[in-house]
Structure formats: structure tokens, C-alpha cells
Amino acid sequence: MAKVLVFIDNPGHALKKSSLELLTIARSLGDAAVAVNGPLNDDVAGAFGANGATTVFRPSSDDLDAYLVGPKAAYLAEAVAASGATTVLLENSFDGKEIAARLGIKLGAGVITDVVAVDQDGTAHKSVLAGSYTTTAKATTAVSVLTVKPNSVTPEPAAAAANPEILTVDVPESASAGAARITGRKDKPASGRPDLTEARIVVAGGRGVDGDFGPVEELADALGAAVGASRAATDAGWIGHDAQVGQTGKTVSPQLYISAGISGAIQQKAGMQTAKVIVAVNKDAESPVFEIADFGIIGDLFQVLPQATEEIKKRKG
């Protein structure tokens, strides 16, 4: 059976939904193994087993986080060799894509990013040109390296849990020579809301919120949604840059995207037009966002959003 290696960077205390998705895809393609970086606690080791991983690789060094991606790619190349994997799956974050990029060069392997589905024969599905085309692509090399977007599959545990063997992989000493160092790190405060890229519902605000994200946040909380924003809103400093949706922000494909006070510029659409259902609230009937909205309201977000929030609370009792 084909061997598939999933890279999971610093799982912490519990596996993220996107990691569970990677494991689910790995199992659908063959025999799944994990290469983990960072501390491995018992719960997470157990979760790897429950998700069918037969082997878990760990790096011989514990300082890979002190460098920007290069040494992690070197470790992963060793883990690929040790596992005999022909497919490597990573998350589609900045770091994930760059580790994949360097791993590809090290192994002479084709890299495909932004993958949303993988067929049995390794064909990857993705959308390109800001969601205007869907394509299939395949690595022509012995090993293929794929970075998979969150919300691509419904994560499911394995039918039969495995009891993974834990093996240590030697990271070559040369891996960190000359690599860029991370010399300072400041954690960002957690919002308590769902992760933007993984959320089922996103409520996003733009310049139209005029400095007040209150109505957007209250509607998001009533819906259990993540909060997004246009670049105009993040540039103005009304909300953190991590909330930016679009070409240079996050790409989201939720079940529902509610856009409020956002005009719908091409760079904004690039990040959200693959959402299943789009609702737009905008004062200006001429706004381009109405061209892509399934349900559009020409109105003032400061009226419409709070009324919707109240109605949802009423219905949910």
C-alpha cells in the first residue's frame, strides 16, 4: 500500500481540525504515518493512533522552532526517507507551504499548494486565478508534496485504531547552518472565536463599519462564526491583520460568508468567492459585492446586523 506522511508542526495539547483532515485524507490514500515537530503529549500520541497513524516520527533536535522553516524541511526530508512515503501532506499555512517548497527541492518532488481534494491516483484538485478556475494537477515525480486547505474533508477517526511506533529521525547538523533565526516571538491574544480559515460561518466587516466592529462581532457570536475584515478595515487598525480576507489575507471557503460594509473589490473577492453562500449588506446598490451575493440587502449595517442578531437570539431561545 502507498505510504503517506503527514507533517504536523507543534500540535500542542490537541490536534487541530485541519490536522485531523490531513490524517483522514492520508488514510484514504494509503498507509498513514506522521512526522511531528515539538513536544508530543500522550493525548496527541493517542489521537494519532485513533486516526490510524502506524508510525510517528520525531526529530532528534528540539530547536527546530528557533529557525524559519529551512531546518524543518531538512527534518521532513529525513522522515520521508525513513518512512518510504510517496505522498507528503502539509497544512496550507505560510509555514506549511514554505516547508513544502524546500522539501520539494530537497527530494526532487513536485509541490502542489491550495489543494482541496486528492484522488486515489494522486491527482490534486485546486482552484486558481482567485477562484475563477478549478484545475486538477499531478506531480510527475516519485514523491508528491501537497499542502491542503482546511475545510476540505470531514475529519473521521480510523475504523480501527493503530498503536503507532514512535521513531526518532536524525536531523542533519548542517540543517540549521546559515538558516534565518527567530530571535523574538510575541504571542497574539486568542479571540475565543473559531479560526477564520476553518470556520463554517464568517461575518466580515469593511470600511463601512467606520471603526465599530461591535455589530459584526455580535452577529458572529450569535452565529458561532469567525470575524473577517477587508484590508481597508485592517489597514485602519480597527481589527488585527489576521482577520483580513482576500488576496493578501486569508482565503476562506465557509458555508456562509456575511459581508457587511465591504464594496467587494477584486482583491477581497479573491479570498471569499468560493464560499458556498454569500450574504451582503451594503448601503450602495451599485457595490460590486451584490454581483456575487446570493442574498443582498441594500441597507445600513448598523440597522440590519443588530436586528438580525436579535432575531437569531430570539429563535435560539
Next chain:
Amino acid sequence: MKIIVLVKHVPDAQLDRHLSGEDNTTDRADSILSELDEYALEAALQLTEARGGAKAGNQVIALSMGPAGAVNAIKKSLQIGATEGVHLRDDALAGSDAAATSLALAAAVRHLGADSPVDLILTGMASTDGETSLVPAQLAERLDLPQVTFASELEVDGGRVIARRDSDTHYDTIEATLPAVVSVTDQINEPRFPNFKGIIAAKRKTITTLTLAEIGVDPAQVGKAGSWTAVQTAAARPPRTAGTIITDEGDAGIKLVEFLAAQKLL
């Protein structure tokens, strides 16, 4: 300082973009300098201007790999302020994926560093057509240089580069020794527009064309033959059609919730 800025010629994202031909490659009519590479060029100009600019011998070389039209991205870069342009152009390059692109660009960078060393290779955070962000990391890997990517702030001091990079969960400070490959985000600066003086000055700047033979790359290593991935099928996604549009008459919030309920989204 000697800085190479990687600039790509891409289809204008404001217009409809298409994939065409047997290999589903991007249609490059109506192409422009990739918007995100303007941030890299601006960063290069700010670094060299702080050191006396071109008069003090600082170089900002705009390097683009692409077909004949890619010279337009270089010309625009010269108008904005790059001191010279280099166009890597060869029929064999057509259809290159990120791996093949990084191989050719790495060879071009080595070629340009042969007479005097390069301090920095600056790139955009992603090309607005390929959107992979693979090329900068692959270039660093191939050149065996430190990779400092997605910089939202950048400083060069005493042979070191210091950058800030934001991830989802934290802000990082990254440091590396020069030379390094650095990609910058659209948070780093406000790119300038070419002015009249710049447009006139650009006419006197040199654009050198390089072929694969001149940089010592075997044509079989690039293009479709040298790529490690192949696009198999491409289908235009049906354009989203506008749905129901209503004007608020005092109850639109309630109608919104009714719509969500009908769509089973509550």
C-alpha cells in the same frame, strides 16, 4: 548595496483572466507588473536610498523571467526607480512550474553575482497569477541562502537583515546574515508611482537579455519538460450569479435570518 528584485509579468487581475492551450497555461495578453512585486521594489529603493542611492553605487536590478512581453514589467520597474533590468527569456522556459522557475532564477542570480556579490534578493509575497509563494523559499533552498519570507518590516544593518513576520498565532522577529532571500508582504510600505522624471530616466537605463545558455542551464531542466508538476484539466468556474437583492424597509435583519433558516444555515 547590490539588490536583485524579482518582478513577474502577470495578467491584470482587474480583468477576466484565462487558462488556455493544451497545457492550461495562463493567458498573458493584457499583462502588467505583478502588484505584489511593487512592494519588493519599493523596499529595495528605500534600502538603497538610505545609503545614498544610485549615485553612491547602489544597484537595484529588476530581474524577470518570462516571454517577450515580460520586458514591460522590467520597464515599469525602471520607471519606478530600479537602476537596471535583466530579462531572462528563452522559449524553453514556457510552462515552467515553481521548481523549474526557481532553478532558472537561481542560475540567473548566480550569473548576476559573478562579477560582484549580491547582498539581497527581494521578492513579492506571491505572484498574483501563480499565487503559490513557493518560488522565494525554493530559491533560498537552491542558492543555500537564508530565507526571510513574508516580512512586514525590514531593516538591514551591519551585514544582517532583521525582519518582522506575522503568523496566525504570533509576531516573530527574524534575523539572518547577508546575502539572503527576502520576500515582503503588502504591509511593508506604500509603493510609489512612476513620475515624469522617472519615466524619462528609464529610457537611458539598460535592459540585458539573458538566455538559458548564457546562465548555464540545460533547457531540459526547465519548461514543461523540467517541471515536476503538470496541470491536467482546467475548468472555468461558472461565474457567481447575483441572487435576491432587497432594499431594507425596516425588517431586512429579520428577512436575513429567514433566508439563513431557509438555507439551513442557522
